[in-house]
Structure formats: C-alpha cells, structure tokens
Amino acid sequence: MRKSHPVIVRPLTTWVTIALAAMVFASASASPANAATTAQAATGPATTQPAATQPALTASSVPDPASFRALDRPDDDGSGILVVWAKPAEQPKDVKFVIQVARSKEDFRTGKFKTREVSPSPKILASTKPTYFGYSEETKGLYYTDITPAKLFCPEEPPPLTTEKLKQFADQNIITPEQLARALPVVAALEKEKPATQPVAFATTQPATAPTTARATQPATAPITRPATAPATKPALSPAEKAERKWFAPLAAYLEICLAEELKAECAKVNAEPYFFRLAVKLGNQTLYATRDGEPVLVEAGSRVNFFKWGKLNNLVLALIFSAIVVTFIEIAKRRPGLFIRKIAGLEAIDEAIGRSTEMDRPVYFIHGSGAVSDLSAIASVNILSHIAYRTAEHDSRIHVMNQEPIVTAVSQEVVQQAYTRAGRPDAYNPDDVSLIAYEQFAFVAAVSGMMVRQQPGAIFILGYFGAESLLLAETGSSTGAIQVAGTDAYTQLPFFITTCDYTLMGEELYAASAYLSREPRLLGGLRGQDVGKAFIMIALVVGTILLTVAVAKGWDVAWLRGLLKASNG
C-alpha cells in the first residue's frame, strides 16, 4: 500500500501544479503552430518575420509549388491520403514542413483547418515507399506524408455516456424504456460525482468513485487506470444505490461499445470526404507558403476504398508460384511414390529415443510451445505428437504431454487418444497424461522442470514456438540425462536448443516432420516441393547478387531489381 503525502507537502504540490499548468498554458499559447494558425486565421497566409537569432527563410527553402500534390493511398480501406512535394533547394537546420488540411477552401480563411508538421528526414523520402511511388529516380527528390483525415477531424475517444446519450439510445431502440428509466438516475448521479475535467467513463479509465466494468473489459494483467483528479474517497452509497450501479455496469460496458462503433462509423464518413491541402515551411516563428501568383497553392484529394494491396503483388505472385510447385510435386508423388527425401537426423532419432525410454522404464515427455492452435508451429507439433504417441503406445511406454494453451490441450488429447486406438491399445490411454500445465510462461517452466526432476523421463521432445523458457526447459532436461529432441521456428531460441539438446529440428524441419515420419507419398511430395522452392530462392539470390554487382560496376539503373529482391510488407 502506498502512503499518502504528508499534509505539509500538499500546499507545495498545489503550488507546483499551478506553476506547471501556467507554464504549459503559456507555452501552448506561444507555440509556433498556434502562432501560425492564429495569424493565418486572422490575416490569411503571410510571411512572418524571423527572430533575431534565427536564419531567415528564403524562397529556395520552399518546395516547388508544381510538385505539391495529394493522392489516394493506393492500398488501404479508404482511410488515407498521400501528400507529396519536392525537396526544396535549401533546408535550413530545424526547418519543418507544414501541411494544412481543410474540408473546403473557405475553411482556410476562417481558420477551421488542421495542421500536420513533418521534419525532413530520409525516412519521408518517396523512394522509401516504392509500393506507393514506384522505383523512378524522381522519387529520390520527393518527400511524402500520410494523412488520415479522421485522426485530424475526429475525436480520439468516444463521447462520454450522458443522460442525453442514454435517451438517444432509447430512441434508437438500443435500450428499452425500462432500462432507460433505471439507468437515468445512475448516470445522473455519476455525472454529479465526476471531477470537472473528467468524462463519465465506465469501462476503461474511471474515477475510483464510479462503478466499473473494468474487469470485464480489461485483461486480467492490466492495471486499472485511475485518473489523478479522482476524488480520494468513495461517496457513501446506500445498498439500493449499490445494487443499481451493479446492475448498470454491464449495460454501460455494452453502451460504450455502441459509442465506439458510432465513432468508428463517423470516422469512416470523415475519411470519405474530399479535402484541400496547403503546404508551407516553418522555421521558428517564420512561415513561408508554397505559392502560385501570390496565393498559397491548394490541392484537393479524397480517399478511396481499394480492393487490392498492389504493394503486395510480388508477395502474392511468389506465394502462388510456390503453392503451384508444392501442388505439382504432390501430384507427381501420387503417380510416382518413393521420392528421395534428404535425411533429417532429429526425426530419425525419435524411434531411438522412445525405444531407450521403454528400455529404461521411464516416461516420454512431449512439451508443446506457447503457440496457439492457429500457429503453424503448434499444428506441426501436434502432427509430430500423433506419430510419437502412436510409437509410444506400440512400445507400451507412457507419454506425458505438457501444454501451455487450452485449445492445443484439447486437440492433443484427441490426437493422443486416436493414436492409442490406432495402435490397438485404447485402454492404455490416460487423459491425465495430456494436460494443461500452466498458462503463464514461467509457471509452466517451474511445473515442467519439477516434474522432469521428479520423474526422470527417458526422452524429451520440446516442439513448437518458445521464448525465454527454451533454455530453462532444455537445460533442466539435459540435467536428467534424457535424450532430447527439440524443434522450433523461433530462430532466436535455436542456439539454446542446439547447445543443450541431442537433436534439433531447425525452422522448416519442424514443418517437414509430419511428412517425413508418415512417409505418405502425397505429404512427401509437398516436402519435395518445399525443397524445390528453396532451390529456386537460392538461384534467385545468386543471380540477383550477380546482376546487382554487374549493374553497380556498369552504372545501370536497377532500382526495380533492388526493390524486387527486397521483401515487401505492403
């Protein structure tokens, strides 16, 4: 429990708070952005004078007005506009580009525009976004910024839940008249209790005096945020009032979702409108506009809903090519079984490990990673588990499957039970052998490590996605003398497994395991397709490297090739 401040400190803190607030207010009033906006609103665009210590902005610091344009962001859901302008001839230190956004030309005159300031840096060069601007040389001399109108013109938070809003919800049939009648006094009371600066909020941040549904909407680990202005003590509530507030809490949570949905719909409308843009450069308190015939240049653009992320076209083409290769080899494998597949030592060792465990009369441990069932590494682990459980049942040995994730636990139970049935030993299956151990990372480690030390398993399979628990588990397993086979696609954990385990399945080998172990021709075909894809990438890398080297030596323009070889995330 934290101690409250001594009484003597309180006046001091009050004065400090007032002084800080005054400073913040003063700096906000005097901030260049406000100054420019105020001047703009009052007098229209004009050049402001430099301070005595600042270098003066000149015409060469202003981007070419002809280069200034705005366009739809090509790969989004209709929420973004790109604003582009040329690099000016001169860029004094600390200069900033100012983009002013308004709904109409008139709004610039009345001061109803929003401002976005951008500092020049290589990160805002158009050449850094070939997905938007292509690979031409021109892009190296262009700056851009991404504008989402809703972020400028919409409130960040949904409006607070007020009595007026409640009545609106009742008019829209979102709540019944009975609910309205019951909720109105509660909201009215909460409105009275709230501090002057705080909206009534129920689900997220909230004064300590108000009822909350924070538990319902926040993860269990998240601390409850309480505003600093909240009153220090709870008002005394009668049992009837408490009961009413308790009744209202879930309804408030639901209505807050409605408010958030309303805001989302409003933001989508705001994004869909056309907007006007102006460009200026700012240095200290000086502002110079990009002008034509003495008037600031105005450009107009609107955001459109797009149907395809063109920036990911190369990604899609490659995915389709590799998919086609895999499908082709699956078909080939169906007609010509017996494809040669390279040996994977870690998978060859599985039978040896289970056999040794059986001979030593020790259990086999199968430890799942922390991935959810939607992760491919978890699915791959379950596939391997199916094979291991089958072999374990055949050897009449015992398997313990340790899980961190409830759905993976349920799937693993089904898989192990089926494996025992296939092996002709359904009676040997014990549901307690496939169990959720702990949901928390280190609680899981502690539990599994303890079990390892007590039960001394003969073989340990550690498969799936792992974080910091990898070394803790593998090192404890190593100390028990068990044969350890690990496999993960978390490349940061691979060195730990290689160090401590007898065999390690690295990355793709984890995915290959199921096909490799089953020897089913169609699965092996998929595996061969994977290897051919890898060969394709290796050839592309070598050829690409040679081409780029030659291009640099000969001075060719191969920006497109460099872009193609770069992985694009759209």
Added chain:
Amino acid sequence: MIFKRTIPLLIVFGIGVLAFVQDYVPHPWSTAFRDEMTTWTMVIGGFAMFLGLYSLSHMHVTRIRRQMPGWGYSIFVFIGAIGMIATGIFSDIFGPLAAGTKNEVDLFDWGYDNILIPCSATVFSILAFYMASAAFRTFRARNLAAGLLLAAAIIVMFGRVPVSEVVSGWLFNDRMVIPNLSKAIMDYPNLAAKRGIMLGIALGVISQSMRILLGIERSYMGGGDR
C-alpha cells in the same frame, strides 16, 4: 465420416482460402471478416479455458488422491488458483475486497504484483546461470568448427562491452577494431544465417499450409498420419 472428416475439411479449406485472400484485400469488408474471425477465436478460446481448467484440476486431484510423488505441490495449485479466483471475484468494485481509495490496490492486483510477478522473475533469473553452463559446454574447442565458434563468441561478447573500446584503442592505435569486428560478425555471417533460416521457415509455412488446405495433412484432426 461426413461430420468427422468432410465438413471440418471443407471449413478448413473455405476459411483458409478466405484468410489468405483477406491479407491482400484492404476493403472494409475484408477487415470486418478478419475482426469477426478474431472474435470467434477469442470466444472459442474462452470456452477452451474451461476445458483446460478441467484438465488441470483433474490431473492434480488424481495426484492428491493417489498420493503420487510430489502430490503436495498439487495442493499449492489449488491454493493459488482458488485464491486468485476468489480475490478476482470479490475485488470487483462492489465487492468486499475492492480498493477503497485511489491509492489503494485491490487484493487481486496485490497478489498479482507481489506473488506472481516475483515468482516469475525468480524463474527467469535462473536463465543467467543456465546460459553460463550452456555456454561452458558449447564453447569447448573440440574440433575446427567448435574452435571457430569459440573464437567468434569471444569476439562478439568482448566487442559488446565498453572495455573492448579501451582495449582496442590501446592495441590498435585508437581504432575500434574489436567492436567493429563484433558488429561485422553479427551483421554479415550471423544475419545471413538468420535470413537463411527465415526463408526456409517461410517456405515450410507455405508447404504446410497447402498440405492442410488441401486436406492432405490431417494428423491434427486426430486421425493419424493418413
């Protein structure tokens, strides 16, 4: 068979293809589909939590009942679980354990901050010792490859501590040879190996996804390798 195999496989194929397409389509319908799927995942996850809880309880009850080795630890599982569930329920804003003033923390948060987090930190801290023992085993120069690994490890580890700059300055006439060499090892051979593994993983993911979407890989459904 139709309910146990065909329909689930059709669902996997349909949702899998839609999820693939969704990644390339920015339209709000596509985003709405993704959000809907995420909600379904959370709902299913919530129900699965009960299954997990049942599985955990059943295993530990059996251990206690049969007094299996280490059964005493199972009692702590129930003490911890029941304790946190109870404080979670009663720390509700109207509950008897709720925080009274803005400076107070309710019992649930107190338990989380003062029991679970320190225990987790304790287990995590063991990692430092395990790293040392694992490094000791790995960095024994038994052959050429192990020798190279040892040399690279020494350069990288030494190059990443401030004293390496002092030693470099002293040995190489103020040139940062050791830190630069350490950086070069991380930036070139290490990064190349890492990217090689990542490319392999990407291909493995495509291959595995195709096998699952086409219904060739079905082990995860509990039906065995075929």
